[in-house]
Amino acid sequence: APLAEPVCENTDVVILGAGVAGLTAAQTLQDNGVNNFLVLEARGETGGRLYSHEFAGHTVELGANWVHGPGKADGNINPMWTMVQKANLNTVETNNEEHVLYPADNVKNIAAALEAAGNATDKVFVDAINLLQNNLEDRTYRAGQRLYGWDPRKTDPAEQLADWWYWDWGAASPPEMHSEEDRFVCDEPGFVSALRNTVSSVLDRVRVNNKVTSIKHDLSGVTVTSNNGCVNAKYAIVTFSLGVLQKGDVKFDPPLPDWKAQGIAGFEMATYTKIFLKFPTSFWDKEKFILWADPHVRGNYPVFQPLDLDGLYEGSNILVATVTGERAYRVESQDPEVTKQEIYDILRKMYFDRDVTYPEDIYFANWSKWDWAYGSYSYWPASTSLQEHQNLRANVDSVFFAGEATSQEFFGYLHGAYYEGKHVAEFLAPCIKVNQAGCTEKKYDVLTGVTPYDLYNPDNGWYIKGNGVPGN
Numbered sequence: 526a527p528l529a530e531p532v533c534e535n536t537d538v539v540i541l542g543a544g545v546a547g548l549t550a551a552q553t554l555q556d557n558g559v560n561n562f563l564v565l566e567a568r569g570e571t572g573g574r575l576y577s578h579e580f581a582g583h584t585v586e587l588g589a590n591w592v593h594g595p596g597k598a599d600g601n602i603n604p605m606w607t608m609v610q611k612a613n614l615n616t617v618e619t620n621n622e623e624h625v626l627y628p629a630d631n632v633k634n635i636a637a638a639l640e641a642a643g644n645a646t647d648k649v650f651v652d653a654i655n656l657l658q659n660n661l662e663d664r665t666y667r668a669g670q671r672l673y674g675w676d677p678r679k680t681d682p683a684e685q686l687a688d689w690w691y692w693d694w695g696a697a698s699p700p701e702m703h704s705e706e707d708r709f710v711c712d713e714p715g716f717v718s719a720l721r722n723t724v725s726s727v728l729d730r731v732r733v734n735n736k737v738t739s740i741k742h743d744l745s746g747v748t749v750t751s752n753n754g755c756v757n758a759k760y761a762i763v764t765f766s767l768g769v770l771q772k773g774d775v776k777f778d779p780p781l782p783d784w785k786a787q788g789i790a791g792f793e794m795a796t797y798t799k800i801f802l803k804f805p806t807s808f809w810d811k812e813k814f815i816l817w818a819d820p821h822v823r824g825n826y827p828v829f830q831p832l833d834l835d836g837l838y839e840g841s842n843i844l845v846a847t848v849t850g851e852r853a854y855r856v857e858s859q860d861p862e863v864t865k866q867e868i869y870d871i872l873r874k875m876y877f878d879r880d881v882t883y884p885e886d887i888y889f890a891n892w893s894k895w896d897w898a899y900g901s902y903s904y905w906p907a908s909t910s911l912q913e914h915q916n917l918r919a920n921v922d923s924v925f926f927a928g929e930a931t932s933q934e935f936f937g938y939l940h941g942a943y944y945e946g947k948h949v950a951e952f953l954a955p956c957i958k959v960n961q962a963g964c965t966e967k968k969y970d971v972l973t974g975v976t977p978y979d980l981y982n983p984d985n986g987w988y989i990k991g992n993g994v995p996g997n
């Protein structure tokens with residue numbers, strides 16, 4: 526071949542992304558007797574949004590931190606819990622009720638608001654299962670809460686904090702997982718070590734620092750181009766975050782069909798930013814969650830978590846603040862020194878009677894900016910159908926998709942990514958082994974609405990369909 530022509534590597538399956546979904550897919554292919562595969566990863570390390578990082582001499586988790594719902598011995602065990610136990614990582618049980626409340630002069634109201642919000646939330650989840658199982662019209666989370674008596678006043682700090690706590694922060698947990706405790710992972714090897722141990726036999730297939738820029742596809746295969754060359758394969762498994770798919774940095778050739786583009790466009794990425802702070806002294810409550818009801822701004826540094834609790838990083842003087850959504854974008858876009866000062870000012874208001882010291886160091890992830898993530902995790906907007914979600918999940922030609930966002934049950938979670946990676950590999954393994962073309966997953970070319978057309982009638986205020994408009 527002429528020298529200028531790039532020679533692509535050949536393999537059966539090219540997995541794009543080495544997060545939980547990609548590495549689980551790789552391991553599952555191998556477990557099912559498929560050995561000819563490669564993993565291309567943009568970053569210099571594996572794990573993706575399971576991201577352990579050194580801060581102030583300790584390993585902290587920039588991304589996933591909890592095993593949400595470890596499961597019960599007599600039921601389903603969360604696969605992430607199995608990994609964490611095998612790796613023998615230190616964890617601590619948490620639940621949303623282990624908190625101290627600030628400001629001190631508003632504690633009674635905050636406690637009452639938390640109780641009301643919590644009660645409504647429990648009922649909304651039961652409701653949500655009912656709507657889903659019976660194919661009834663969806664409603665927003667807020668509509669559900671109102672029906673159960675929770676409609677926080679916009680200018681009531683206690684109610685706004687309670688609302689943030691049960692929605693923005695905590696309650697995005699799926700109903701199946703809701704009643705169980707959560708396990709917070711805090712250990713020097715890092716949460717990501719549990720994943721790496723589990724997939725150790727496929728790690729040598731991962732090519733780090735390979736940022737994929739285009740995916741050429743047809744029914745017979747794919748050509749994937751990265752900053753480091755190209756790979757031909759029979760199948761690709763794309764595990765990029767929903768944010769990456771939405772931003773369009775990776776070109777599909779031919780472009781993705783409408784049903785697929787619509788599936789990708791219809792879902793949302795949240796941003797959840799943890800801010801790690803190292804202090805000269807530890808002056809805060811030794812409690813798992815310290816909540817702050819800001820008198821003016823909803824979600825303004827509403828939760829702090831000490832990492833220097835007994836059994837965690839004792840003596841570390843590390844405090845973690847979390848912000849979400851608009852407040853997270855603000856932190857990502859302003860000078861960290863400003864963030865430091867803002868947090869210091871709030872801590873001084875909370876602990877006006879203690880010796881509050883100034884943070885020595887600060888670090889946070891730029892989830893909404895990082896071009897390998899563009900957000901922290903996905904969520905499912907109200908009134909978006911299962912069909913549309915399946916289209917986000919389904920393959921286009923030889924390109925398959927897996928990741929937390931493609932999980933209908935556990936989107937947003939590590940175990941969602943795990944189950945999707947496992948599913949896609951189990952689906953493809955037989956296709957590869959018998960060299961069977963046209964393996965394809967369920968998709969919907971047309972998404973249907975829910976109101977039958979004969980209900981568009983004058984009784985319902987609909988005059989256009991042959992009935993003329995009122996007064997004509």
Ligand SMILES: Cc1cc2nc3c(=O)[nH]c(=O)nc-3n(C[C@H](O)[C@H](O)[C@H](O)COP(=O)(O)OP(=O)(O)OC[C@H]3O[C@@H](n4cnc5c(N)ncnc54)[C@H](O)[C@@H]3O)c2cc1C
Binds near residue numbers: 573775798
């Ligand atoms: C702040 C935060 C807190 C969270 N907390 C929890 C929690 O407590 N519990 C929980 O269960 N879940 C939590 N999650 C969610 C969990 O981390 C994710 O659901 C899970 O890690 C997603 O795995 P994935 O394999 O689907 O995607 P990813 O981990 O995003 O993997 C995709 C991989 O693709 C790579 N990639 C992207 N673009 C390209 C490209 N162009 N070329 C090559 N490679 C590319 C990325 O670098 C990445 O490694 C949290 C997430 C965040 C961000």
